[in-house]
Structures are given as structure tokens and as C-alpha cells.
Amino acid sequence: MAFKLIIVFLLILIAIVTSKKTNIPRRHAIKTIRVKDGDIVDCVDIYKQPAFDHPLLVNHIVQMKSSHLDQMKYTSKTLQNSSSSKAPSQPWLQYGRCPNGTIPILALTAGYNYSGARANIKVWNPYVDGVNDTEMRLHLDYSSSQVMLRACPVEHYDIVKETVEAGWMASFTFITAMYKTFFKVVLFGPLVYKDFKTRLFVYWKADNGSSCFDLICPGFVQTSSEVLLGGDIGTYNYGSEIEFQISKDPDTNNWWFLYNSEEVGYWPSDIFQSMKYEANMVQWGGEVFSPYVGTHPHTDTAMGNGKFADRLYRKSGTMTGLLIEENSSPLKRPESYTISSNEWNCYDADLLDEKVPEPVFLYGGPGSHFNPNC
Template identity: 35%
Template sequence: MEKVGFMLFLAMTMCWATLADSVSRTSVNREASEDDDDIDRRLRLLNKPAVKNIQSADGDIIDCVDMHKQPAFDHPTLKNHVIQTKPSIKLPSEDRATKKESSTPIISQTWQKSGSCPEGTIPIRRIRRQDLLRASSPNQFGKMYHPHSQDHVANSTLDEIGRKVVINGTKVSLPYTKDRDQAILLTVGYNYIGASGDINLWNPSVDLPDDFTTAQIWLLGGPGDKYESVEAGWMVNPKLYGDKQTRLFTHWTVDASVSTGCFDLTCSGFVQTSSEVALGSALGPISSEAAQYQISVGLFLDPNTSNWWLRLTNNLVLGYFPASLFSYLKRSAIMVNWGGQVYSTMVKKTPHTRTAMGSGAYSEALHGRACYINHVRIMDFSLSLKYPEWVGVYNDQVYCYNGQNHRDGYIGEPVFYFGGPGQNHFCP
């Protein structure tokens, strides 16, 4: 009898185990199916129907998409937006007067060797399944990794969470940036409606899977704990792009990147008007000690529409950040930054990330070895470009990355050099 009872108990246990395993498998399969559905929905939203496809030699696929069907118009404030095909004013032209002869301006992308997009379309780098799988979720793809939480900011004053730099004898607080090291030249004190510079092109190494490194220009407006910004330059970002190539990028936010904004055209916002250049595509050639290459980047507010236009090398106008995205930046910016940043959860910690900034060399290496931004300019309501009246230099961790505004002798204006290797003997 005991034997029969034991066998019955064993049979029931096996039955329950089989049932539990079946329920678990069903649950896992359902979750996997839901994740696949989310990815498929996101891919359909990101990759608009193309008029033409271009296979780039570097592995990218460029889709030529009708300008009026680009991702920008998925943004709720742009549902009835009418595209502004060109600025209402003549944007200031690049001034070659102070450029070094050994520095060659470029705006070359690998995909351009394989074809071009028809007039009325814009080139968009196709997003693939593996791109979304690298993100924390399909909806987070293309967004800045949250640099701080709202709770932290809400319980802190700007002085407590900010960084300090002295400009023209005045202490200036910079916005808090957790998980980011910066080496920047900055200016404050006026209302700015434009900024530009020539950014030296390098390919710094990236250490950790979630790290990225940039060389860029950005204009900021609004309170420091919830600033708005428009940004552009070059970036190495394996998590976003799937490789370690140097790529053209844009970014915007209206809340210090806590929940808004994104890179390139990976979510709605930036309106592209040019068929010649693709955001997120690789740039070249890369600088070396033997030859220096650079891209010109300028961001300018159209005073009649309040849209922020992006101008690149050879006065190519790429498109704009629409005024409807912003509150403070509709009028002007109150701070301009030029320089580099490294994002990593291992900055300001030990061991520090080995992700490099700029060329990977410190600013002291100067021309030919260190990354630079030259021909630094701001624009105010006079609508003319000028070197800023007051500037300051800020370095988060000077032994990891640094910057300096260097002038050769007493002739000419300064050039901002910046960069560094990350973790080393002095930056453990």
C-alpha cells in the first residue's frame, strides 16, 4: 500500500513539474514574441519606404526617402509641419582666413561612392534588427543614456550638482553630467543665435560596450538642471552604430537628456532637407600625424522662424531642428561649448574607462597629434560671425582628458586642443 502511495505521489509530482515547465515555456515564448513584435513595430516606424536603396561598401544601407515622409514628422508637435526648404536669411559662410594649410576641409562619406539620392529625397541610414537588440529596449534606441535622474536634480541646487569655471572673472556653473567626462571651451554672457568651428577628424578607441566618445559643438539654453541643447559633430558609438567608425551625428534635448531627444534621425525631431549627406554615416579620411582633416560644423538660429539650422563643410545646409521642439532655444542660447566628451559608467571611478577622447593624445601634443577645433565662432543678432569676447576652459578630469586654448606666438587667434587616453598611469 505504501508503495502504491509513493508511486501515486511520484506521478503527481512529475505531472506538476511538466505542467509548470509548460507554463514557463509558454510565458517565455510569449515574452519573446512580444519583444519581437516591439522590434518589428519599431523597425517599421524608423525605416520609411524608400524610393531608392544604396548599398555602401562599409556595410551600411542608405535608403533614399521622400523628404515629406521622414521620421521627423512622427513627433506630435510636427504633425502639420510645413518644411522650410532653406533658411530665410543667408547663413554666414565659412572663413578660410585663419586655417592652417596642412588642414584639409572634408565632408566625405563612404556610401557616396556607391550612388546618390534623387532630388526631393533624403539619405537615411537603415536601422536593422541587430541595432535595436543592442539597446536596452526598442523605444530607447537612439536616445542618450540617462545621465542623471530627475529625483537627483529635484533634490539638489544647481550649485550643488554643477561644475564651476571662471569666465571674465565670474564663476559660471555648468550643468551636471553624470557618467560623462568633458574637455571643453565655453562662452557665456550674451544671447547666442549661432556657433561654428572646424573639427579635426580622428578615430579614438572605445573600451566598453556602452561607451561613446565625441568631438562637437553644442548650444544650450534654459535652466542648468533641465537645459535644452542642439549639438553636432562626430562620434564613435558602437552601441548605437554597431561598429567603431567615426560618424557624423546630431543630437537635441529639452530636459538635459533625461527623457527627450535623440541622435540623428533615430527618432522624430531633426528635419533634413539635403539629399547629399547622411546623418550617422561614416566620415573620412581620418587624420594622422602625416595629414590633418577636418569638418566644418555650424548651428544657426533663423531669426524669422526660430528653427536651428545645421551647416557643414562647403556651406552645405543639411537641415534644421524645428522651433516647436523648444521653449528657451526658440529665442537664443545662453552658452556655447566646443570640445569633446566621453560617456561611460566608468568615468570618475576606478578603474577609469580606457575610451579615448579626440585623437587619444592630450592637448599638449598640439597640431598634428592632438585633436583640435579651430576658427571658433559665435553669432549674435548682428548676424555676423566673430570670435567670442570671453571664453573659459573646463576639464572634468585633467589627468584623463584635458583641453587648452593655445595660441602660437603672438599672431593669430587661439586654437582649442583637447583629448586624452582615458585610463593610464595618471588616470588609474
Template identity: 30%
Template sequence: MGGEFVLRKPRNGIKCRRFDRCNTMRQTEAELFSEETRERRRRRRRINGRFFLDMIISFRPCFPNVLFLSLFILSSSSFSSVLSSETENLSPRNQTLRPLEELNKLKAINQHLRRINKPSVKTIHSSDGDIIDCVLTHQQPAFDHPRLRGQKPLDPPERPSGHNSRGLSPKSFQLWRMEGETCPEGTVPIRRTKQEDILRANSVSAFGKKLRHFRRDTSSNGHEHAVGYVSGEKYFGAKASINVWAPQVQNQYEFSLSQIWIISGSFGNDLNTIEAGWQVSPELYGDNYPRFFTYWTNDAYQATGCYNLLCSGFVQTNSQIAIGAAISPSSSFKGGQFDITLLIWKDPKHGNWWLEFGSGILVGYWPSFLFTHLREHASMVQYGGEVVNSSPFGTHTSTQMGSGHFAEEGFTKSSYFRNIQVVDWDNNLVPSPNLRVLADHPNCYDIQGGSNKAWGNYFYYGGPGKNPKCP
């Protein structure tokens, strides 16, 4: 009976309890995988696909084999968990996707990444986790546009009269430059988009865009503003210095930004805007760093336009600035203040809208053909802050605007715009005439304007969001 026990598969729940017997059984493993056994296994797979049952029957009930089987099952389970986790991340706001749809979305994401991540001649790894690709200037995303295909960036235009170039050195304000890394001449630094960046968005088509139903003339849809603005004339640009903060953003689907808007058209479907400033957006960037950004649209954020270089549009001409990269340092409460100067103006010769950052550094331009109304001029200019309040539990969130402190707290405590100017019809920089201020919800975020010799036209703005007066 002992010999039968060693050579045959245990029956009726008999366990292999002795090490020498298990060892003997391992030595006779080949006999157990006879052609008949293999045929049974294949038949079981064909009938039911009962893979794990087959594994259990085929393996001996000895500790080494049981251990192997357990590890195999656990690894399969872990793979399923990883796949499930990836599936859940495909659309955080929609958990009803089926596997085929999920795979199709991953395929679409990878295709989109291939379109926007261009080949690089050098790659720089930033301390904040960003990957900066140095892309040949004529291969940047802008030149995927049919109107730009095969062209090269334009030469710099004439700057507005009254403009000075004093300001920041380019190497002192972005994290990816802190260790002395640079992109070669003839290339532009582009922040690489990763799969996880797109997975945080509602969809591939929504990635890098503002909400379609966003209306800048209302405080609906959770967008709240505290802005200074001018209107009623023809404007050909704007300039201001903005201090940079790192406001707290309560959840992934909110953001906090400070920017200049160049606006034309109605606030319906034909709205044209050009925008530039700094923002904290966990959904777009995956962290809470303040980042330099640009935006544009010619149809009220419906189908055209995008942030930064995430679509064909903005033409970058500078090898020292990465749009979308983190700004450092930022201002500190009751401490040092760090501000950036932005100038946007319309080239009188070619009609394109150019962007300058800091000390006379031309970042690039928006071609005039991207727009309808802005091909001629702007009808409004706005400066200030914007947040998204998602109200997840029916109450205001604690997402901060600017420094997170109200305007009346003043210098070193509040956020500010200073030396606020516009560009007139003759390409002159002049103080913003009749600058007015407006806050959608002053108990949550407010604004106070002023003027003096040192700062020209200015205002303080911002707030903490949720507080006893902001329900």
C-alpha cells in the same frame, strides 16, 4: 526466429547488426506505422508531449534511421541555442526576461523599425555595412510630428554675415559616397536602422537617446568633458572647425565624441540643447567608425529628443549627406589632419536653428517649436570632447578622447577646435569672446586654449583615459 526478427520491432535490447537485415526492415517500414502505432504516438503526445521519446520508439535502431533522428535532435538543439542567443541579446544588461516578454520586445522592435525606416526610392549599400535609403523629403521621420504633418521643408535662410563657404566637397567625407553613389534630388539619404541596432540598447524607448539622468553641469554618471565655453550673453549660433579622429572605445557602453553644444535653460529638467559633431559609439552604430551626428532635447535628455533622424524633429534638406554615416578619412598621428567645419545658427526670420556642414552645404534645421528656451536664444555655447567612463572594475577605462593624446602635444598629435566663433544678435559671426576652457578630469583628458591670426580662437584637447595619473 529470423523472420520474426525481420518483421517485428527488436525486443530486449536486440540490435540490428547486419546490413541485409536493416535493408529488409526499411522495406517493411509501412507495417510499423499501423493505425495502432499512430494512435499510441498521438496518445503519448497528448499525455506528456514527449515528442522525442515517441520518435525514438517509432524509428528502427538501424544506422540510417538513427542518423536521421540524431540530426533531427541536433537541429532542434541548434534552434534552441539560436533562440537562446537571440534572447540573451535582447537586453545585455538584463538576463532575467521571460520568453513572453522577449517575444513582446521583438514585436515592439519590429513596430519601431517600421516607424523610423521609411519607404525608399533607392537603396545604397556602403562598404562599411551601412544601408542608406533615399527617402522622399516629405516622408522623412520629421514629418511624423503633428506640427509638421503635411508640410514640406523650408527654403534656405540668410546665412550669418562674415561667413564664408570654403571647405569640403560633400562627396569627399562619407564612406557611402566613395563609390560615386548618390541619392536623387527630392530625397534625403537616411541610414537604415536594423534590429541589431535596437537590441544593443537598454530598451526600445532608450534607443537613440542619451541617458535620462545625464547632467551636463557635473562630471557624475561617468560622463567626462574637456570643453571651451562662453556664457553670460545672448547667443544665436556657433561655428568651429574640428579635426576628426577614430578614438579607441573600450567597451560597447561607452562613447567618445567631439561636438558643439547650443544651450539654454537651467541644467535641471528644462535644459534645451542642440548638438552636432562627430562620435564613435559602438552601442548606437555597432562599430568604431567616427560618424557625423546631431542631437537635441528640450527637457534635459529625459523624454524628448534623439540622435540623428531616429525620432521626429530635425528636418533634413540635403540629398548628399547622411546623418549618422561614417566619416572618411580621419586624421592620423604625426600625419595628415582632416577637419570638418560646422555652423549652427538661428534663422532671424523664422526662428529655426539651421545646420551647415563643410563648404556651404545646408544639412537641415531644428524647428523652433521643438524648444522652450531656445525659441529665443542660447545662454551658453560649448565646444569640445566628451566620453563615457563606465569603470567596469572600479578603475578608469582606456577610452580615448579625440586623438587619445593630451593637449600639450599639439598639432598633428592632439585634437583641436579652431576658428571658434559665435553668432550675435544681428546675425554676425564674431570671435568667441572670453572663451574659457575646462576639463573635468585633467589627468585623464585635458585642454589648452590659445589664439592667433591663422586659427583665431582655438584649443587643443583630449587624452588616453587610463594612465598612471588617471586611476
């Protein structure tokens, strides 16, 4: 199983832990059976099984029963004379059976697909460039830390086709959220928070171009009456950890968001295409958005708490308990990691994986704020 820690800096600067898998296409299933051990069994029309992809079998008619084996049935004398019995049916049949006219096909992937992820993210209030700086530059900056599940093309993992995300964000001007439907484009925002408070957010993007933060536009379905999306997390929480988890319901395929174990709501599977059933990438990380990344002067907007990754005292941006779900099986620890970056002078990252019960991700940096090296 490949699991990588990658730091990517584009127009959006991002320090992330990334886990990704390659999918093997699945056939249209009339029924899907999920087995406790993580296997997924698709019940596929008998005439749409892989055999009929062979060019010489296009007009083949299935022989539903042998013409001769009934006359040759044989029971081993050894088995007859022993106290043992034939092995029972396969365990997956305890969880359901395929309808008549279908056959069971094991849903194969290169490894497993992802159905969830969680992390305990330490909350901070990083410095964010505003519109009233001394240079009078227009800023639409934000700094965020989040858990992300994504679908990306196998050959281009830097292209995010679909995503669901949850975490905290500090910004002066809230991001302009764009919702597209066919040829109609509606811009929601910019919605000004009028402060730099750290706020809870959720975000989604679909392959048809639709995307949205919180409840600004159609998409996320909220069920909790206790959690305010876009709401102030509270200064009393700065420096403390909050649990963020995203988990796919195996029955409905809806993606649920949990905030400190509270079920907040879900992204319906119907708004997605690639992520209707699973994600092939998991990411945890910090993100800085600004018109002034990759330029000089660089943005002053900080990531994490504005300090570079601090392995010794953990006083930088920190995430603990990085766990994943595969095929709706129990949360588990990822297996291997890699770190890379192309702007270490502005933001960086590190990982503690030895002598700790669960991985600890350290990340952050000041941007160019009191940092002439950026």
C-alpha cells in the same frame, strides 16, 4: 561679456569651451523686428508694457495724446535760420514698424543671446571600450567632439534644459535615444553600428524631456540629399578638419545645421521652449560617455585622438575657428576664456588665443588606456 573655457567631468566626461549669458525676460511680442546692427525690437501690446507692472497702475488708462502740447509747439529760431534740419527718425524704422496698439521695446539681455556657433573640428577615430574586453564588462561607451548651443537656468549652468549639437562620434554601441511624450516613453535602441567607425551625428534635447539623435525619432528636419546623418565620415578624413556650424534663422527661428557649408537641415523652433528664440550658452568640446567614468578601473575610452592637449605640435584633438553669432549678427570671435578640470590625469584641454587669427582649442586624452595615472 563673460566667456569661459570650462572642463567638466561627471558621468559624462567632457572637455569644453563654454560661453554663457544671463537672460532678461522678454514680453510677449505681437511682432518682432530685427535690426541689422543686432538690436531686436519687440512690438508689445501697449497695455502689457512694463509700466503696468506697477501696483498703482493696474487700472490705469493710457492717455494716448497730451491735452496741451499742441498749443505749445515751438521751433527753434536757430534751427529755422540754419541750413541744418531735424534729425531723421531712428534707424530701426527702416526694418519695420509696430502695428497700431503696440509700442516698440528693445529686447534687453545681459550682453547678447546666442544664435549660432561654428568650429573646424579635426576628425579622429579614438579608442572606444567595447563589449568584448578582457574583463567582460558591459560597455555603452562613446567618444564625441561637437559644437553645442544650449539653454540653462541662470542659477544652474550645469543643468542643460535644452540643446542642439552637431559633430562626430565613435562608439561600438550607438546611444540609446529616448523620446518622451506626456507619459509615454519609447526607447529607440540600442542601435548597434557593429563597428568603431567615426560617424556624423546631430542631437537635440527639449525641456519636456524629449531628445533624439539623428533621424531615429521625430525632431530634426533634413533637407540635404548629399549628407547622411549617422553615416561614416570616412577614414580618408581622419586627421583633417571638417566645418560644423549651427545658425538660427532670424525669420523662422529654426536652428540650421551646416556640414562643410552644406545646409543639412534644421531643428524646428516649435520643439523648444527656452531655445525657441535663442541660447544662453555656447560650447565646443570633446565628450566621453561610459558607465565607468569617475570609477576605478576607469574607462579606457579616449577623447579626441587619445593624446593629451598638445600646444606645441597640435597633434591632439583640435578645433580651430571658434566663432559665435549674437542675435543673428555676423560671426565674431569670443572675447575671454577660463580653463578648469577635475580629471587632468585622464583628459585635459588647452587654448591658443594669442598670435592666432582665431582661437584654437586643444583637448583630449587616453582615459586609462595605457595610462595608469587615470
